[in-house]
Amino acid sequence: MLDAMDRKILALLQTRARMSNAEVARQVGMVPSGTFERIRKLEDRGVIARYEARVNPVALGRGLLAFVFLRSKEQPGELGTAEELAKIPDVLEVHNIAGEDCFLLKVRARDPQDLARIIREKIGVIKSVTSTRTTIAL
Secondary structure, X not given: OOOHHHHHHHHHHHHOOOOOHHHHHHHHOOOHHHHHHHHHHHHHOOOOOOOOOOOOOOOOOOOEEEEEEEEEOOOOOOOHHHHHHHOXXXXXXXXEOOOXXXXXXXXXXXXXXXXXXXXXXXXXXXXXXXXXXXXXXX
């Protein structure tokens, strides 16, 4: 599906998505028009899903990263809890998981006290939530 040149282009774009087409072409040893065509095809095939800006959470005062395992009394396949969790600005990701827990959340906070407030005042007030277990990433 992907040849060696596609892989080189992808590797460059993963390190710096805003790299100009001419710079990508220079680094992989192709002409810009051929590089542009390959990138366009990778986008059309869904290999390149999107381009994004990564914000430094520490610069925004959100240096604490935590993963919250959550149990819910919701029946399998129901989406109400996930939809409510996704509305919380501090929750970056909501994953429905298999096993003892129902969801895995990726949460950003200012500090441990802020994390406790988020869990208590935003996550814990959702009626279907029965328990949480939190791991802070170092």
